[in-house]
Amino acid sequence: MARKKDRRIDDVGTLKALAHPLRMRLFRALYLERVATASRLAELVDEAVSLVSYHLRKLAEHGLIEEAEPQSEDGRERWWQPASDGVSIHEEDFRDAPEKVAAHTAASRLFYEQRGELYLRHLDERPHWGPEWNSAAIDSEYLPRMTAAELADLSRELDALIRKHNEQARARAAAGETEGRENVALHVYGFPFRP
CATH class of the missing domain: 1.10.10.10 (Winged helix-like DNA-binding domain superfamily/Winged helix DNA-binding domain)
Incomplete structure (x- = not known):
């Protein structure tokens, strides 16, 4: 398949x-x-x-x-x-x-x-x-004031950036560059809230 x-x-x-x-x-x-x-x-x-x-x-x-x-x-x-x-x-x-x-x-x-x-x-x-x-x-918190459209744009940009780095890391690992390589968890949340 x-x-x-x-x-x-x-x-x-x-x-x-x-x-x-x-x-x-x-x-x-x-x-x-x-x-x-x-x-x-x-x-x-x-x-x-x-x-x-x-x-x-x-x-x-x-x-x-x-x-x-x-x-x-x-x-x-x-x-x-x-x-x-x-x-x-x-x-x-x-x-x-x-x-x-x-x-x-x-x-x-x-x-x-x-x-x-x-x-x-x-x-x-x-x-x-x-x-x-x-x-x-990484352990960060950001509190920007955004519109829904701006948050959606940021989300797409972050997704593209993370995918790029993930693909590069996988290619390096496949090429034999395994020294020091570990699993990394990257959790990103972006949501509206009111204090």
Whole structure:
């Protein structure tokens, strides 16, 4: 199957499939591994292989992941890979019915909670990363006054910039430049609020 550059999730069924705490952790782990077995993913998320296999099949039913070419001679294990280079979820696809709004809100809350947990873990582990990584890490808050159109423009520019750097990093890694390379989480939120 040809991989899609990005997968836009615009149906409630797929959104609910991804918005399960363990499935989201598995999807994130598989995204980082690129190709893995249920056994490897079970190690990464500290869950039973049978439970992980079940949830991987659910992700596959919704086209979020797919079977990959075997990476070993052992034919007993299934290999999995993400079905696309990324996923995106847009509020506009879920605003036309109350149940869709509720599903999108619940999913967004779960994603935020998991991202928050990841950042809190980083804070706890920060002393072990050393000065180079700690100096490079980003922890900023900006409070500009913008219009919705200006925020949308900023969002597009940030997305393009992040994608450019991600593609460059992947190309360098593929070329063998792996020394000092780590997974990096970059969470960006931009939203209106009133004090």
